[in-house]
Amino acid sequence: MTTLPVADQVAAAVARAAGYPRLRYMGSKYRLVPELARVFAEVGGDTAVDAFCGSGVVAYTLKAMGYRVTANDFLNFPAVIAAATVANQTERLSDVDVELICGPPADDRDFIRSTFDGLYFDPSDRAFLDSAWSHIDGLTGGRRALAISALVLSAARKQPRGVFTVTDRRYDDGRRDLRLPMREHFRERVAAYNAVVFDSGRPSLARHGNVATLDGRYDLAYLDPPYAPPRDDNCYIKRYHFLEGLSVYWRGQQIMAGTRTKKLAKKHTPFSYRHSVTGALRATFERFADSTIVLSYSSNAVPDAETIAAELRAVKDTVEVVRIEHRYSFGTHAAATRRQAGEYLFIGR
Ligand SMILES: C[S@@+](CC[C@H](N)C(=O)[O-])C[C@H]1O[C@@H](n2cnc3c(N)ncnc32)[C@H](O)[C@@H]1O
Structure with missing residues (x-):
């Protein structure tokens, strides 16, 4: 077996990741992949955890x-996407699967069509989501995860700006993504997810759970927690409740009565609040004290960089800080200045 030089390995991984289907996700690191890959290559190791995996691109x-990867998130839809793309090594959806899912419904369920009437999408798109799920319920394993991922990405792409905080069409700029019927989106998104399935020969896992309950030992721990923003909020459920519900067909989920957007209850995370973020980071650093920690950090977040470095130094011998220019792929008007904030990587060994 020939072993590629490190720079070529990095270039090959970055080229592969460039094909990863893009979900518009708050704080996603698609654009940082080349820098991250270089840092990961320098760190080395055999096992890695992405404890806050979000879109799954890292x-x-x-x-x-x-690496043998464990991808974790406390939301379900990121964990399903990681099950389809990271844990899944060999399964793909066949043309027959896609034709079945896009064909006539297997039953007469109408939860999405009726619950979100007048809020999101047009009736035929909502009917397709119900109908698709009537078939997805018959799937298991990697094919099920792929089908749910493609459905989630279809809904995200068809929603103006990809967020479910608004129920009108004020952000409708007539893009192709907004005009394409949901069923056609689904066919395209399946093709995109199928295309990134590959067998790394290194068993990997996807996990849905709180970082505080994540066990195991990893050579490398990549941490990209949500941080407390100086103003505004960073609630993922407020923005993506529809995708979270869709990923389980709203089973076991409770829509909050009286909410205009029919959102799900906020999921508490200590990382999102000024009073609890430092303690949560400390506990996470202690948890991964025997891993090399690579932490993503944005300069306008709370706590400040000095606090982060001090907390990291409490468990690590050396702490290196790398500054990267980066603009978030997501932002509201209020976040316009925040988007230009400096992006850092803290590396603790
Ligand atoms: C900044 S995003 C990660 C983005 C990701 N690196 C990417 O490139 O798409 C932070 C993620 O942390 C997750 N999260 C927040 N609190 C968590 C917790 N206590 N345990 C696990 N995941 C959590 C959120 O659901 C969100 O997906």
Whole structure:
């Protein structure tokens, strides 16, 4: 077996990750993949955890670099996307699967069509989501995860700005993504997810749970927690409740009565509040004290960089800070200045 030089390995992993289907997700690190891959290559190791995996693009990059990866998030839809793209090594949806899911419904369920009437999408798109789920319920394993991921990405792409905080069409700029019927989106998104499935030969896992309950030992721990913003809020459920509900067909989920957007209850995370973020980071650093920690951090977040470095130094011998220019792929008007904030990587060894 020939072993590629490190720079070529990094370039190959970055090229692979470039094909990863794009979900518009708050704080996603698609654009940081080349820098992250270089840092990961320098750190080395055999096992890696992406403890706050979100869109999954970093966990997928780690897989492409040959790590045995554990991808974790406390929301379900990121965990399902990681199950499809990181944990899944060989399964793909066949043309027959896609034709079945896009064909006539297997039953007469109408939860999405009726619950979100007048709020999101047109009736035929909502009917397709119900109908698709009537078939997805018959799938298991990697094919089920792929089908749910494609459905989630279809809904995200068809929603103006990809967020479910608004129920009108004020952000409708007539893009193709907004005009394409949901069923056609689904066919395209399946093709995109199928295309990134590959067998790394290194068993990987996707996990849905709180970082505080994540066990195991990892050579590399990549941490990209949500941080407390100086103003505004960073609630993922407020923005993505529809995708979270869709990923389980709202089973076991409770829509909050009286909410205009029919959102799900906020999921508490200590990382999002000024009073609890430092303690939560400390506990997380202690948890991964025997891993090399690579932490993503944005300069306008709370706590400040000095506090982060001090907390990291409490468990690590050396702490290196790398500054990267980066603009978030997501932002509201209020976040316009925040988007230009400096992006850092803290590396604790
Ligand atoms: C900044 S995003 C991660 C983005 C990701 N690196 C990407 O490239 O898409 C933070 C993620 O942390 C998750 N999260 C927040 N609190 C958590 C907790 N206590 N345990 C696990 N995940 C959590 C959120 O659901 C969100 O997906």
